[in-house]
Amino acid sequence: MTRLEKTLQLAGVGAGEGVLIHKPSNIFYLSGYTGEGLLAVGKGFKTIVTDFRYTEQAERQAPGWNVMMVEKGVSHAMLAARVFAAHGVKKVLYEDDQVTVRSFEALKKDIPQVEFVPLNGAPEKARRIKEPGEIKLMEEACDISCRALDRILNQIKPGMTEKQLQLLLDYTMMDLGADSLAFNTIVASGVNGSLPHAIPSDKKIEKGEMITLDFGAKKGGYCADMTRTLALGTPSPEMKKIYDTVLLAQETCESMLAPGKVCSEIDSEARRIIDGAGYAGRFGHGLGHSVGIDIHESPRLSQVCHDLLEEGTTITVEPGIYVPGLGGVRIENTCVVTANGGRTLVHAQKALLIL
Numbered sequence: 001m002t003r004l005e006k007t008l009q010l011a012g013v014g015a016g017e018g019v020l021i022h023k024p025s026n027i028f029y030l031s032g033y034t035g036e037g038l039l040a041v042g043k044g045f046k047t048i049v050t051d052f053r054y055t056e057q058a059e060r061q062a063p064g065w066n067v068m069m070v071e072k073g074v075s076h077a078m079l080a081a082r083v084f085a086a087h088g089v090k091k092v093l094y095e096d097d098q099v100t101v102r103s104f105e106a107l108k109k110d111i112p113q114v115e116f117v118p119l120n121g122a123p124e125k126a127r128r129i130k131e132p133g134e135i136k137l138m139e140e141a142c143d144i145s146c147r148a149l150d151r152i153l154n155q156i157k158p159g160m161t162e163k164q165l166q167l168l169l170d171y172t173m174m175d176l177g178a179d180s181l182a183f184n185t186i187v188a189s190g191v192n193g194s195l196p197h198a199i200p201s202d203k204k205i206e207k208g209e210m211i212t213l214d215f216g217a218k219k220g221g222y223c224a225d226m227t228r229t230l231a232l233g234t235p236s237p238e239m240k241k242i243y244d245t246v247l248l249a250q251e252t253c254e255s256m257l258a259p260g261k262v263c264s265e266i267d268s269e270a271r272r273i274i275d276g277a278g279y280a281g282r283f284g285h286g287l288g289h290s291v292g293i294d295i296h297e298s299p300r301l302s303q304v305c306h307d308l309l310e311e312g313t314t315i316t317v318e319p320g321i322y323v324p325g326l327g328g329v330r331i332e333n334t335c336v337v338t339a340n341g342g343r344t345l346v347h348a349q350k351a352l353l354i355l
């Protein structure tokens with residue numbers, strides 16, 4: 001079954017029904033096309049509606065798809081309306097989490113006499129289980145990220161700013177074959193480590209500080225996501241204790257990954273370990289998130305997600321402890337759930353690295 005067939009089946013699409021796709025990651029997943037525009041699809045038809053800038057690209061990236069080009073006075077939705085009319089579509093499923101209120105009004109005007117109903121995340125449901133080819137691309141993205149970290153380690157010196165370190169890491173990932181970055185790299189040193197999503201600053205990295213690096217390459221459309229916290233010189237006993245606690249939580253929870261496991265229960269285990277070490281309230285985010293074409297996908301390892309892990313789920317395990325005025329530690333691997341349990345795609349050392 002193709003990805004499109006799987007998605008139409010999950011959405012329960014039958015004859016006389018059509019689907020509009022606006023979300024870029026869903027457009028890429030279903031068609032391979034990475035430009036702007038929308039998809040108008042249904043049983044027996046698949047069309048990319050785009051403009052002059054992207055028509056050739058769409059034809060190259062999505063062989064077998066019908067590509068339509070908008071012209072002056074003819075909107076994307078008007079072309080979708082022609083496709084739907086040609087296939088007797090009376091009901092259109094659309095992404096109500098993507099379309100703005102204004103563009104929904106335009107859709108209703110440009111595609112008249114059809115009923116609009118929410119698609120309810122059918123493509124995202126299909127995307128939860130990664131195909132072997134998708135896992136291979138994520139493995140490549142993780143491998144580039146790990147090799148980049150390995151290559152820059154001996155260049156991290158006291159006096160270097162967080163921004164300089166970010167640039168070095170980003171440059172090295174691109175140099176090693178990343179297509180782009182999966183997200184903005186986080187570099188947090190010393191007291192900045194207590195900010196889980198710190199923005200790299202002009203602060204100089206000093207001896208005795210820990211440095212949290214959260215980063216990932218993107219390859220073939222797929223994201224890597226990894227975090228390592230390093231020490232520049234010997235860390236304080238308190239920071240060492242925090243590191244050991246986070247490492248124990250990370251390794252324990254990673255080893256719990258398996259098909260059928262409840263997401264919230266894995267998150268609870270990390271909290272038990274961290275709270276038990278005296279850091280209750282210092283781990284204020286979820287334990288992990290699925291990752292793929294988008295950096296944050298579902299399911300999530302959190303208190304509010306009671307979904308079961310399935311074979312082919314790719315998910316991060318990233319506990320952290322954050323203490324304002326002191327610093328923080330986070331350790332993160334991107335893993336794949338296999339029939340035999342979790343397998344990490346990130347092979348960088350997790351034991352504390354003291355530079």
Ligand SMILES: [Mn+2]
Nearest residue numbers: 225316318332
């Ligand atoms: Mn992450």
